[in-house]
Amino acid sequence: MVFLRLALILGLGSVGLCTTYSTIQDVPNIKWDFIIVGGGTAGSALAGRLTENPKFDVLVIEAGPTNEGVEDSIIPGLGPKTLSTRYDWNFTTVPQQGLNGRSIPYQRGHLLGGTSSVNGMVYTRGPASDYDRLARISGDSGWSWENIQSYLMKNEKLEQPSDNHDVEGELDPTMHSSMGKVAVTLPNDLSPAIDAATLQASKELGGDFQFNIDMNSGKPLGVGWMQSTIGHDGTRSSSATSYLDNQTRGRKNLHIVTDTFVTRVLKTPGAKGLTIRSVEIRSSNASEAVILTAFKEVILASGTIGTPHILLHSGIGDERDLKALNIETVLHNPSVGRNFTDHPGFFIPFSLAPNSIDMGPWVNLSTDPALQAQALYLWKTNRTGPYVQYIPGHHIAWLRLPENSSIIKQFGDPSSSQESAHIELMLGMSGRTYNAILLMVSPASRGSLTIKSNNPFDNPLIDPGYYSSQFDLLTTREGIKSAVKFSKAPVWENVITGLLANATTDAEIDAFIRNNTVSGLHPVGTAAMSSVNASWGVVDPDLLVKRVSGLRIVDASVLPYVPSAHTQVIAYVVAERAADMIKDKWRDVRASSPLLVLQQ
Ligand SMILES: Cc1cc2nc3c(=O)[nH]c(=O)nc-3n(C[C@H](O)[C@H](O)[C@H](O)COP(=O)(O)OP(=O)(O)OC[C@H]3O[C@@H](n4cnc5c(N)ncnc54)[C@H](O)[C@@H]3O)c2cc1C
Ligand SMILES: *[C@@H]1O[C@H](CO)[C@@H](O)[C@H](O)[C@H]1NC(C)=O
Ligand SMILES: *[C@@H]1O[C@H](CO)[C@@H](O)[C@H](O)[C@H]1NC(C)=O
Ligand SMILES: *[C@@H]1O[C@H](CO)[C@@H](O)[C@H](O)[C@H]1NC(C)=O
Ligand SMILES: *[C@@H]1O[C@H](CO)[C@@H](O)[C@H](O)[C@H]1NC(C)=O
Numbered sequence: 321m322v323f324l325r326l327a328l329i330l331g332l333g334s335v336g337l338c339t340t341y342s343t344i345q346d347v348p349n350i351k352w353d354f355i356i357v358g359g360g361t362a363g364s365a366l367a368g369r370l371t372e373n374p375k376f377d378v379l380v381i382e383a384g385p386t387n388e389g390v391e392d393s394i395i396p397g398l399g400p401k402t403l404s405t406r407y408d409w410n411f412t413t414v415p416q417q418g419l420n421g422r423s424i425p426y427q428r429g430h431l432l433g434g435t436s437s438v439n440g441m442v443y444t445r446g447p448a449s450d451y452d453r454l455a456r457i458s459g460d461s462g463w464s465w466e467n468i469q470s471y472l473m474k475n476e477k478l479e480q481p482s483d484n485h486d487v488e489g490e491l492d493p494t495m496h497s498s499m500g501k502v503a504v505t506l507p508n509d510l511s512p513a514i515d516a517a518t519l520q521a522s523k524e525l526g527g528d529f530q531f532n533i534d535m536n537s538g539k540p541l542g543v544g545w546m547q548s549t550i551g552h553d554g555t556r557s558s559s560a561t562s563y564l565d566n567q568t569r570g571r572k573n574l575h576i577v578t579d580t581f582v583t584r585v586l587k588t589p590g591a592k593g594l595t596i597r598s599v600e601i602r603s604s605n606a607s608e609a610v611i612l613t614a615f616k617e618v619i620l621a622s623g624t625i626g627t628p629h630i631l632l633h634s635g636i637g638d639e640r641d642l643k644a645l646n647i648e649t650v651l652h653n654p655s656v657g658r659n660f661t662d663h664p665g666f667f668i669p670f671s672l673a674p675n676s677i678d679m680g681p682w683v684n685l686s687t688d689p690a691l692q693a694q695a696l697y698l699w700k701t702n703r704t705g706p707y708v709q710y711i712p713g714h715h716i717a718w719l720r721l722p723e724n725s726s727i728i729k730q731f732g733d734p735s736s737s738q739e740s741a742h743i744e745l746m747l748g749m750s751g752r753t754y755n756a757i758l759l760m761v762s763p764a765s766r767g768s769l770t771i772k773s774n775n776p777f778d779n780p781l782i783d784p785g786y787y788s789s790q791f792d793l794l795t796t797r798e799g800i801k802s803a804v805k806f807s808k809a810p811v812w813e814n815v816i817t818g819l820l821a822n823a824t825t826d827a828e829i830d831a832f833i834r835n836n837t838v839s840g841l842h843p844v845g846t847a848a849m850s851s852v853n854a855s856w857g858v859v860d861p862d863l864l865v866k867r868v869s870g871l872r873i874v875d876a877s878v879l880p881y882v883p884s885a886h887t888q889v890i891a892y893v894v895a896e897r898a899a900d901m902i903k904d905k906w907r908d909v910r911a912s913s914p915l916l917v918l919q920q
């Protein structure tokens with residue numbers, strides 16, 4: 321093992337202007353205050369915030385490459401092309417009993433910006449009651465909806481869509497911020513006839529499908545316009561492009577090393593009690609390990625898969641499981657990797673009658689290379705055309721089971737309140753079909769993240785446990801019925817000709833669900849936050865790993881419940897609040913003296 325010598329020469333921090341490296345050997349010896357493991361959604365945001373304090377020297381270690389110049393990440397419409405490439409971890413789940421034994425792909429971003437560099441960019445904060453539930457469970461009112469408002473405002477930068485159309489009536493501007501980092505826009509006016517029909521259906525049906533001017537007000541229920549983390553310039557706004565913009569990357573106290581895999585966190589020799597402020601790095605399965613130590617904290621921001629993977633390989637987990645794999649237990653905590661929670665989902669395609677509605681000029685985009693070339697040309701010349709967006713749909717319906725539903729009577733209600741959704745339908749046209757993309761957003765099912773060997777280069781075992789609770793299956797079935805109900809609004813008469821799936825009886829619908837479900841890719845819970853004295857959980861409300869000094873977790877893995885929403889916004893909220901907590905904690909604390917370290 322090669323121990324990088326901890327620098328005596330503090331002045332080394334000012335070498336050169338380039339602070340991004342692609343190999344650990346090029347990283348200068350600096351007395352790191354903080355080492356952030358994972359330059360993903362939360363990790364990059366945290367790095368940007370912490371280095372606002374020029375006294376903090378921060379190193380970010382990212383397994384994947386840089387985001388810079390990656391066209392498929394930059395251009396929203398090409399986003400899906402980042403998947404199954406070097407920008408994706410390419411995970412798959414273990415066979416899912418609830419999915420007729422199928423294993424399904426489980427994508428995660430593998431580049432700077434993490435999953436925010438490859439995701440669908442849907443911007444949803446979720447219901448206020450989800451944050452209030454987090455405050456209740458953690459015993460920390462700082463996580464309540466009211467108290468996280470400042471973090472939403474610091475995160476969001478609302479902009480005009482690139483086509484500059486009038487957005488009056490498409491959102492409530494009083495709910496938004498134009499002062500934050502991550503750009504948010506409404507969709508361009510690309511399929512006006514379809515959009516008008518969707519809104520007309522909402523008007524005709526009312527009730528559950530009532531128009532909601534802004535699903536990001538804390539009260540999401542109903543049908544509203546989708547907002548996305550895409551800028552006025554028509555490009556993806558990721559954690560890496562926003563929090564780590566060029567100006568930030570030029571900071572002398574911020575260093576980023578890409579293409580570098582952290583295998584474990586380690587006990588820091590000489591430190592008091594169980595102190596974990598060291599990380600082990602290996603650049604390939606066989607290569608020698610490098611160990612770096614932070615003077616203040618190591619912060620795991622490796623995501624809901626990566627963070628428990630690292631913890632388990634470090635001996636932090638259930639002692640019985642670790643022993644079986646010949647991993648020495650450093651801290652027995654059976655909650656690590658448990659309570660994995662995700663949204664299952666699938667496409668519900670409806671066929672459209674030819675010439676019944678203006679489908680616009682792009683219906684053949686996915687199959688016609690000439691159209692694709694034209695779309696790219698339009699994007700490049702003036703940020704118009706279909707590549708300005710990723711999700712083809714422009715609206716979302718957030719729906720609940722009726723309060724007297726027999727499903728709730730039988731199983732209880734896993735959602736956080738009557739203002740929180742059980743089902744999401746993303747509505748709009750894609751190709752020649754009208755789609756409701758369904759996500760089951762209030763799952764009662766729980767799964768797990770475990771490891772199968774003591775080799776950190778072996779992928780973990782991802783078991784989302786889809787439909788292991790009958791509540792989820794029955795509620796999803798009702799969700800399909802809601803989508804069918806929506807498709808039968810008068811406006812769709814002679815337009816939507818039917819469901820492109822032969823499922824009418826409950827048994828057929830269930831078979832359709834099990835055969836077609838894919839991941840909603842919103843996993844949380846594997847390093848869950850709980851109150852200080854709870855008998856379960858991995859981190860306390862300040863995100864510090866319980867019973868350890870020096871180790872914090874800042875990513876979506878800390879959320880004990882998955883929000884009834886897409887999960888990037890809450891990941892940013894976690895990062896923003898963590899940054900304040902960390903800045904506050906270390907405001908007046910002087911760095912340890914280098915001499916002390918040499919004595920270790
Ligand atoms: C295809 C897809 C589409 C999605 N669409 C949406 C959407 O439209 N809207 C939405 O809100 N959410 C969406 N999500 C979910 C959302 O993007 C994630 O919940 C969120 O980005 C997670 O943030 P994070 O910081 O927890 O993890 P990540 O952003 O995944 O960050 C983890 C980082 O750690 C790095 N890392 C992991 N292990 C190691 C290691 N051992 N050593 C070094 N580095 C490591 C990873 O490479 C990554 O950069 C989507 C997810 C996917 C996969
Ligand atoms: C994911 O799979 C693709 C295609 O096989 C491969 O090129 C890429 O390197 C893989 N990603 C990672 C991080 O290994
Ligand atoms: C940031 O820097 C990169 C590399 O020097 C450059 O290619 C890019 O244009 C810059 N971006 C902006 C927004 O200035
Ligand atoms: C890593 O090395 C170990 C031991 O040499 C070997 O058993 C294992 O198969 C290797 N794993 C990968 C992913 O190459
Ligand atoms: C899972 O979470 C629940 C709270 O939602 C908790 O009661 C339980 O103990 C957790 N299980 C583990 C293994 O942490």
Ligand SMILES: *[C@@H]1O[C@H](CO)[C@@H](O)[C@H](O)[C@H]1NC(C)=O
Nearest residue numbers: 679680681682683684685688
């Ligand atoms: C799309 O392709 C179909 C089948 O090739 C063709 O009939 C139709 O005219 C095309 N639509 C447009 C708008 O080009």
Ligand SMILES: *[C@@H]1O[C@H](CO)[C@@H](O)[C@H](O)[C@H]1NC(C)=O
Nearest residue numbers: 483697698701702703704705
């Ligand atoms: C964008 O460019 C195309 C092709 O040059 C042109 O037809 C179109 O009018 C331009 N649109 C705007 C809004 O400038």
Ligand SMILES: *[C@@H]1O[C@H](CO)[C@@H](O)[C@H](O)[C@H]1NC(C)=O
Nearest residue numbers: 721722723724725726727729
């Ligand atoms: C629930 O309430 C509605 C409206 O009051 C009623 O029509 C329906 O029959 C009730 N359903 C059940 C299962 O009680």
Ligand SMILES: *[C@@H]1O[C@H](CO)[C@@H](O)[C@H](O)[C@H]1NC(C)=O
Nearest residue numbers: 669818819820821822823832
């Ligand atoms: C539905 O059933 C009809 C008649 O059996 C068949 O032609 C069609 O292909 C089926 N559609 C799907 C999507 O399975």
Ligand SMILES: *[C@@H]1O[C@H](CO)[C@@H](O)[C@H](O)[C@H]1NC(C)=O
Nearest residue numbers: 420822823828831832834835
């Ligand atoms: C589900 O998939 C199985 C296996 O591929 C197939 O036999 C069955 O017909 C499918 N059922 C439906 C409803 O799609």
Ligand SMILES: *[C@@H]1O[C@H](CO)[C@@H](O)[C@H](O)[C@H]1NC(C)=O
Nearest residue numbers: 458459460851852853854861
């Ligand atoms: C946790 O337990 C300790 C010791 O019993 C007690 O002093 C403290 O008030 C408790 N904290 C909370 C937040 O309940």
